[in-house]
Amino acid sequence: MKNKKILVWFRNDLRLHDNEMLVEAIAKSDSILPVYFFDPRYFENTRFETAKTGVLRSMFLLESILSLRKAFQQLGGDILLVQGKPEDKIRELVTQFEIAEVYHHREVGPEETEISGHVEDLLWTLKINLKHFIGHTLYNKEDLPFPIKDIPDVFAQFKKKTERDAIVKSCFLAPEHIDFVVHTSWGELPSLKDLGFDLNTDTIAEQYAVGGEEAGLLHLKSLLAADADIYLKHSTKHTPEKPGFSSRLSAWLAFGCLSPRMVYWKVKEAEGIFGLNANFNQVLLGLLWRDYFRFMFKKHGIAFFQERDLEKDILDATEFVNPALEKWKTGQTENPIVDRYMYDLNTTGFIPHTGRLLVATYLVHVLKIHWTCGAAYFEEKLIDYAPASNWGNWASVAGIGKDDAKSKNTFDLSKQIKILDVAISDSPSFA
Structure with a gap:
């Protein structure tokens, strides 16, 4: 043509x-x-x-x-x-x-x-x-060792077979030349007000991250350089995970400002220079979890949520204003660790994965509120919201996801309840 x-x-x-x-x-x-x-x-x-x-x-x-x-x-x-x-x-x-x-x-x-x-x-x-x-995934579906319909529902099996038999392709280079369609009016970037936000009532705190490809690549470079510096200060290749470590890459990954393959190969490059690092392993594990939930949604669709009366439960949960739910949202539960995490979520748009598990456990298993109420609130508040990961993780906490409860990687309710009971104030680990 x-x-x-x-x-x-x-x-x-x-x-x-x-x-x-x-x-x-x-x-x-x-x-x-x-x-x-x-x-x-x-x-x-x-x-x-x-x-x-x-x-x-x-x-x-x-x-x-x-x-x-x-x-x-x-x-x-x-x-x-x-x-x-x-x-x-x-x-x-x-x-x-x-x-x-x-x-x-x-x-x-x-x-x-x-x-x-x-x-x-x-x-x-x-x-x-x-x-x-x-x-959006680390592995292309055609490079997986199984068709979509046969992807293991248990994360541990998915991880084992994928890491053993699949390949991560190299990255496509950023184009250096593009021929654009000729146009004179490319449209204005809307303001927050244009999108419907009332800046008199919508509180904007200091963001933990700035959007965009350039900012994402700079953050990735800084993250790997920081962990390399930690490596150089230790005599063993297997350096311990930093207390409170979080890669905070998730927002750039969610918006596609960073490619998961770019993150993977940059981590592998750093490992080749500095050796194994627990923090690097956590980054790679996070990429696998992202893939797992996306492929689960691709395989099962809404059937991923193994809940017989899901629609009825949602209607029941949203029929009236639940004071306990409102206190959870605003960080006024009187559980110190839950309230601290909810404050961070509301003011920064981010809490680490450990914190997400804890506040979800409290909502679902302590307050007995339907899990979809929490997932929907996270959808609003999280900067790094991604449908498959968010709703998949909440389903796992509620015990209705596809991942087998016997899997060592699955949600551990007793552990989370124990942490809530103790209400520790130490910083959590990787998100």
């Missing part, structure tokens, strides 16, 4: 490095049109009386998109910013710019998958192909 143009639909993949979708679009077209849709559905309230996206995650999103915009501008182009639902706006775009194909990354959450379906149906009527890419 003469002058073939491809629309590149960015979602949670806000980076240039290791972006197969972008690399292939550049290779298969004469010019590309990068687009980001500010979908109003992600800024609405839920049935749980929570916001789909809180103010802190919205700030991180805007910073990440601005970072990508600047990267494209340095290459002589830009990214088109569109207000509205993709399925409502994309017809006009593909017609106006004579688009031949649309590329996007496939998601696994039911809501995200439904949006892709709407867009695909619309494009089908226009005889335009929506090409799917999978760039």
Whole structure:
């Protein structure tokens, strides 16, 4: 096709490095049109009386998109910013710019998958192909030692077989040259107010992280350099894990500002220089857990939640305002460790994995409140919210996930209850 143009639909993949979708679009077209849709559905309230996206995650999103915009501008182009639902706006775009194909990354959450379906149906009527890419995982599905339908439901088995028999591919290089579709009005980056936030009532504390690919790569470099420095101060290669260690990479991974493969290979590079490191191992384990939950959602969909009356339980849990739930949300439970973590969550948008397990245990097993209420609140507050990991972890705490309770990697209720009873004040370990 003469002058073939491809629309590149960015979602949670806000980076240039290791972006197969972008690399292939550049290779298969004469010019590309990068687009980001500010979908109003992600800024609405839920049935749980929570916001789909809180103010802190919205700030991180805007910073990440601005970072990508600047990267494209340095290459002589830009990214088109569109207000509205993709399925409502994309017809006009593909017609106006004579688009031949649309590329996007496939998601696994039911809501995200439904949006892709709407867009695909619309494009089908226009005889335009929506090409799917999978760039959110460490392992490509075709490189796994089993088809999706046969992926082990037990994390320990998934980890063992994957680490033994699968390969992590090398990263795609960031493009150095891009031909962009000619356009004169690329759209304005919305403000928090434009997205529906009342800055008089939405408290914004100091963020623990700044959004964007550049910030993510700098954080990764700093993290590995810090652990290398710790290594040099110890005589053994097997250095102990730092007390309170957290990689804090999760927000950049959630928005796709960092590729999990980039993180993996940078860690492996550091290991090759400095030797084994417990903190490095924790980073790699975190990447595996991300893959596990995404592949579980791909395999099972909503059936991942093994709860017979899930819809009824949600209706019962949201029928009235529960004072205990409100105290949990605001950190007023009178359990010191729970309240401290909830304060951190509300003011920074982040708590480490250990803290998430503890506050979830308290909500589900002490207060006896349905787990989906907590998962929905985390969806609003977490900067690093990712559907599969968030809802999968909450299901594990509630005991309804697919991971076998006999697995040594599964949620340990008795351990969490003991910690809550003691209400320790020591800093937790890796998230």
